[in-house]
Amino acid sequence: MTSAEEYVVLLRRVRDRSGLSYRTIAKRAGAVLPASTLATMLARRTLPRRELVSAVLAACDVRPAAVAVWLEVWERLAERAGDAEEEPPPETVPFQLPPPPPVVVGRADELDRLAAGLAEPQGVWLLTGAGGVGKSTLALLAGHRAAARYPGGCLYVDLRGASADWAPSEPHDVLLGFLRALGVRTAPHTVEEASAVFRSVTADRAMLVVLDNAGSAAQVRPLLPSGPRTGTLITSRWRLPDLDVTGRLPVEPLSTTAGSDLLAHLCGADRVAAEAGAAGDIVRLCGGSPLALRIVGSRAAARMVPGTLGAVAGHLGDHARHLDELEVGDLSVRAGLRVGYRSLVESADGLAATVFRVAAVPDWIDLSAAACAAMLDTPVVTVDRALELLLDAHLVESTTAGRFRYHDSVRIFAREQAEAVDPAETLAAASERLVAVMFSAAASATRSLFPHDPLPYGTLGATAQSLIPPDATTAQAWQWLERERVNLRLLAGQELAAGRSLPAIRDLGVAIAKYLDYAGHFVDQARFGQLAIAAAEALGDRLAVAQALNTLAIGMLRHERRREGIAMLEQALAVRRELGDRAGEAASLNNLGNAHRDEGDLDTALRCLQESLALRRELSDRYKTGSALDNIGIVLRLMGRFAEALDHHHAGLAITRELDDRIREALVLTNLAETEHVAGQPHDALGHAERALALSRDLRHDRGSGLALRLMGDVYASLGQTARARACHDEAAELLLQPAARTAPESVIRPARR
Numbered sequence: 001m002t003s004a005e006e007y008v009v010l011l012r013r014v015r016d017r018s019g020l021s022y023r024t025i026a027k028r029a030g031a032v033l034p035a036s037t038l039a040t041m042l043a044r045r046t047l048p049r050r051e052l053v054s055a056v057l058a059a060c061d062v063r064p065a066a067v068a069v070w071l072e073v074w075e076r077l078a079e080r081a082g083d084a085e086e087e088p089p090p091e092t093v094p095f096q097l098p099p100p101p102p103v104v105v106g107r108a109d110e111l112d113r114l115a116a117g118l119a120e121p122q123g124v125w126l127l128t129g130a131g132g133v134g135k136s137t138l139a140l141l142a143g144h145r146a147a148a149r150y151p152g153g154c155l156y157v158d159l160r161g162a163s164a165d166w167a168p169s170e171p172h173d174v175l176l177g178f179l180r181a182l183g184v185r186t187a188p189h190t191v192e193e194a195s196a197v198f199r200s201v202t203a204d205r206a207m208l209v210v211l212d213n214a215g216s217a218a219q220v221r222p223l224l225p226s227g228p229r230t231g232t233l234i235t236s237r238w239r240l241p242d243l244d245v246t247g248r249l250p251v252e253p254l255s256t257t258a259g260s261d262l263l264a265h266l267c268g269a270d271r272v273a274a275e276a277g278a279a280g281d282i283v284r285l286c287g288g289s290p291l292a293l294r295i296v297g298s299r300a301a302a303r304m305v306p307g308t309l310g311a312v313a314g315h316l317g318d319h320a321r322h323l324d325e326l327e328v329g330d331l332s333v334r335a336g337l338r339v340g341y342r343s344l345v346e347s348a349d350g351l352a353a354t355v356f357r358v359a360a361v362p363d364w365i366d367l368s369a370a371a372c373a374a375m376l377d378t379p380v381v382t383v384d385r386a387l388e389l390l391l392d393a394h395l396v397e398s399t400t401a402g403r404f405r406y407h408d409s410v411r412i413f414a415r416e417q418a419e420a421v422d423p424a425e426t427l428a429a430a431s432e433r434l435v436a437v438m439f440s441a442a443a444s445a446t447r448s449l450f451p452h453d454p455l456p457y458g459t460l461g462a463t464a465q466s467l468i469p470p471d472a473t474t475a476q477a478w479q480w481l482e483r484e485r486v487n488l489r490l491l492a493g494q495e496l497a498a499g500r501s502l503p504a505i506r507d508l509g510v511a512i513a514k515y516l517d518y519a520g521h522f523v524d525q526a527r528f529g530q531l532a533i534a535a536a537e538a539l540g541d542r543l544a545v546a547q548a549l550n551t552l553a554i555g556m557l558r559h560e561r562r563r564e565g566i567a568m569l570e571q572a573l574a575v576r577r578e579l580g581d582r583a584g585e586a587a588s589l590n591n592l593g594n595a596h597r598d599e600g601d602l603d604t605a606l607r608c609l610q611e612s613l614a615l616r617r618e619l620s621d622r623y624k625t626g627s628a629l630d631n632i633g634i635v636l637r638l639m640g641r642f643a644e645a646l647d648h649h650h651a652g653l654a655i656t657r658e659l660d661d662r663i664r665e666a667l668v669l670t671n672l673a674e675t676e677h678v679a680g681q682p683h684d685a686l687g688h689a690e691r692a693l694a695l696s697r698d699l700r701h702d703r704g705s706g707l708a709l710r711l712m713g714d715v716y717a718s719l720g721q722t723a724r725a726r727a728c729h730d731e732a733a734e735l736l737l738q739p740a741a742r743t744a745p746e747s748v749i750r751p752a753r754r
Helices: 004-018 022-032 035-043 050-059 064-081 108-119 135-149 171-181 191-201 217-223 256-267 269-274 276-285 290-301 308-316 333-345 351-358 369-376 380-392 408-421 424-449 474-498 502-511 513-519 522-539 542-558 562-579 582-599 602-618 622-638 642-658 662-678 682-699 702-718 722-741
Strands: 123-128 154-158 208-212 231-236 247-250 403-405
Touching: 004 035, 004 050, 004 064, 022 035, 022 050, 022 191, 035 050, 050 064, 108 123, 108 135, 108 231, 108 247, 123 135, 135 154, 135 208, 135 231, 154 171, 171 191, 171 217, 191 217, 208 217, 256 269, 256 276, 256 290, 269 276, 269 308, 276 290, 276 308, 290 308, 290 333, 333 351, 333 408, 351 369, 351 380, 351 408, 351 424, 369 380, 369 403, 369 424, 380 403, 424 474, 424 502, 424 513, 474 502, 474 513, 474 522, 474 682, 502 513, 502 522, 502 542, 513 522, 513 542, 513 702, 522 542, 542 562, 542 582, 562 582, 582 602, 582 622, 602 622, 622 642, 622 662, 642 662, 662 682, 662 702, 682 702, 702 722
Parallel strands: 123 231, 123 247, 154 208, 208 231
Antiparallel strands: none
């Protein structure tokens, strides 16, 4: 032996030939030699302490005579070095981070959080998100920005936990690579020993470790350094709830603005500005995914022809071409989704994969776990577990507690898998179960809201449902319909296109119309009316067509399309009179009266409303009589006949209170207050408007609250109380605009029809 390094290499060989683990050797050596000390000693190039050498040799069953030779050599090397240990060679400082990404947009907040997190000692941060959302890009950029804090070096590895072409990296192999990069020549045989050596070598280093594309917590744990000056960044498309970390950073899709900025960088700002509408559609259809936008941007950059972005947007909106458009070179959104889906298929419980496929087939925006369970005819608790797995894999996202949705690309991929795996009759049966239970719940909710209104529920409530309690309060019913109205419309449209559930679609359009009108969802009101008309015409049901025309007409009136609305109402009135539908005739006359009132023809309005009132009294319909009285009061107010108007409002209010119809009571109180305000009775008006506001807030009826607040603002303004008036008007504007905001175009891509 001529050097301490050779001595340690030979000592390590003795340990290797013994076949004993570090832990066993340490146990044999007693308190003299902890396992971590042994691992560190055999990883260095310096001469170990004499007593440690003796303990290792004895623990490895080396004969005493041979031990004596080892110690003689130790004495000679120690004397030559002039000390018990040689000076260590210069420390190896690796820097393995791949180059930083050239462009990152819309991630300033996330980078600030990571910078703050890495500034803390021994920070371990986990970045999670869907495939292609930019986790690795963010981690690399954060690592480069923080590198100056880590003079001990930066280690990086792609763990391939989300690779379509490679098996996940084994922790033992990763650790051996790390140790080689740190200048350690030992090759521990087990992952436990390698992890111990890694922790020992990095114990005193200020070092950053980036573990990219982790597949599981078990894969990550052995790779975590434990030194007080280390930092670790981990990325994974799984949430890894069983991994203890300092902080978690969910990486969300890019905002519309950031997505447009990225697209502009990739294919030119001038082109994006010239086709701003198409660029916005591309960002939306890509779901804000940086990977998808990079693919689209790269493809568009290669085609410098005016109108290219518009063509790309059209292709992305086509179910059959969407995922094909999101492939270029070795970049593919479909391949990334296949990795997550494959993990579900290979799991012990295959239900998650079934839920992923089947739940994507019906049209909806976001769905409750209970509705999903009804669709699959599976207990809710079982579906909840499956949805948790989908959430962990970022194949669905949670909108609120107990609800989930797909991004467009994911939904299309899931439908592709359903087409390939599940029989057509299985998918059709699942959709029919979902429609039946959703329509039945809608009937239950509207019954709770309007118990005195004879709406057409016969075909809707035939299926047992547990989505809403049968004794739901008005507020519960209102909130359920607020959450589900768009889903109901999309499902009805899909069933209509398939020629299924026509009687239920016909009746749903009429049953839900009143709620939509009261809530201010006028776009949906018109759409439901169109669906109901189409279903009724397909069934050859003329009376139902007239009812649906009434629904559509009200939607037209709310959009200031009065001439169209009046024409529809007159058409419905003629059919109802021809078929002898007296209650329907009264309804059409009532709505015609309101339409002529808004058109400014007060005499015609009053005549229609009085005819409607007479019919309703003749039919002994107290509920509708109260509504007609209130509507007549509004017309009389506009005519300046205030005393008569107040009498009609009070008569209508008495009926609503008699029937305990709190929704209608709030509306009548607001109408009464408005008449009192115009009639010069501001204090009475305030009292009634405040009562209307209290009722509406209790019912969570935003539009009713907005109407009451707007009137209160008008009254306060007339009294010179400017600050109060402004506060009421501001709050009213927010509430009355809210329903309009909810009618923004939803992003549901239709499936190919079988």
